[in-house]
Amino acid sequence: MPQSKLTDRFGRTVDYVRLSVTDRCDFRCVYCMAEDMTFLPRQQVLTLEEIARVARNFVDLGTEKIRLTGGEPLVRKDILELVREIGTYGLRDFAMTTNGSQLTAMAEPLRKAGMHRLNISLDSLDAEKFRNITRTGNLGQVLDGIDAAREAGFRGIKLNTVVMKGRNDEEVPELIEFARKKQVDISFIEEMPLGEISEHDRGLALCTSKEVRDIIRQHHELVPATGDSGGPARYYRMPDSPTRVGFISPHSHNFCSTCNRVRVTVEGRLLLCLGNEHSVDLRRVLRGNPVTDDKLRQTIINAMDLKPERHHFSTNGDVQILRFMNMTGG
Ligand code: SAM
Ligand code: SF4
DSSP, X not given: OOOOOOBOTTSOBOOEEEEEOOSOOSOOOTTTOOSSOOOOOGGGSOOHHHHHHHHHHHHHTTOOEEEEESSOGGGSXXXXXXXXXXXXXXXXXXXXXXXXXXXXXXXXXXXXXTOOEEEEEOOOSSXXXXXXXXXXXXXXXXXXXXXXXXXXXXXXXXEEEEEBTTTTGGGHHHHHHHHHHHTOEEEEEEOOOBSOOSSSOHHHHBOOHHHHHHXXXXXXXXXXXXXXXXXXXXXXXXXXEEEEEEEEOTTTSOOGGGOOEEEEOTTOEEESOTTSOOEEEHHHHHTSSSOOHHHXXXXXXXXXXXXXXXXXXXXXXXXXXXXXXXXXXX
16 A cells, blocks of 8 residues: 555645545434535536545545545445445545444445445434434434444444533433443544534533543543544543543544544535635546546645644634535535
8 A cells, every 4th residue: 555645734644535425314413404405416416436536546645544424325326336446445444424324224235345344323322312313313223223233244333422412411321331232432522513503502512522521430430542543533441341432522622733634525525624614626627628537636636735734613602614514524
């Protein structure tokens, strides 16, 4: 595998790409989408071939880790074809973030198609609260999906929970017990101000990672894990369990100095930072005449100069980024 040829102005090496494969979703999570969403018309969305071409060129530039996300990646038609294709690129890590609603049918085919790891979002273990947060989700279906994923033999499964005061913060101990019982990892995420929402005041609902750690410590000892993944999550272990507990803290812990990642939206916009609008239009290159891989790679290399030093999320609940997370690719 080649060393990454992607380095930014601050000396950070980019070897991790998150590709959004759709802006659509069968859920409407309150922190991620408005209830009534208008999705992109088909011609603005990259084809699976275009997404694979972007992925292949990133790999040629030294990318070792790709995550497929969305929207809900499993609602994209023929997603397995893309997984199968990217699965041949020899990645060190190939993962997907999913809401789990389709996993009873899709877990095993995904694993067979070459996917290494899954992150599955789970914000509540109470069916009614789960429905309130996701607006359309069915908890039982997701729990069955988690079991199907465990049976399919992925290298790793991690649950992702966005913790919101007054909505699911009191469920943190139960979610920890669930992760321990299922022998999967779990990460708790601070809600980010992406897109305008009306359901709750983000400033008031913010539950910091420190607050979540304090809740867990009433039940379990947390020991900082060594051999960190290099990502934004900080991991801990509990002495009596293989489950790792991660904290993703865009507000309370700025992880930008070690940022190794970029994102590509389903419209082909290369986003250099989750918390900033800096971007480059790869779709224009992909649909130019003639399209060459050289041009695509040079555009990606040049884009690295736009990667900002850090994000600045405020905690007063104001929206700082107008695009919703389903556009960004989580
Ligand atoms: N649909 C898939 C899912 O829910 O896992 C993948 C896409 S989703 C946008 C990726 C992750 O982003 C999810 O874990 C979700 O909880 C998280 N997310 C969405 N909006 C967020 C926000 N405003 N702040 C923090 N996390 C958010
Ligand atoms: Fe869909 Fe995931 Fe956003 Fe929820 S967080 S609305 S499941 S894309």
